Amino acid sequence: MNCPRCGSRTYVQNSRHADSTGYKINKSLLIIAENLISWYTRDWVVRRRVCHSENCDFDGVTIEMIASDIEDMMGQVLKGFGPFEEEEDYE
Ligand SMILES: [Zn+2]
DSSP: OBOTTTOOBEEEEEEEETTOSSTTTTHHHHHHHHHHHTTTOSOEEEEEEEEOSTTOOOEEEEEEEOHHHHHHHHHHHHTTOSSOOOOOOOO
8 A cells, every 4th residue: 555645655564353363462453443343343454554755754544344344334324323423413
């Protein structure tokens, strides 16, 4: 995957999936995936990617899922399911 800021190649620093050995290592990665998609599926891989290009400090997290799962998950979100709390309406 190329850097979304500068277009250079990014490098994977860490990868984790739901059943990773060493589950407690790099727990911050797991928490991101657990919060975003584990309500729907356990079939995912989460990766921390860093750009090594000079003058670029991109450091981001990507999540890989089965494409048909993404499509169905988005359909579930449209129906109101998911991990997102409704915002208070103060009007
Ligand atoms: Zn970059």
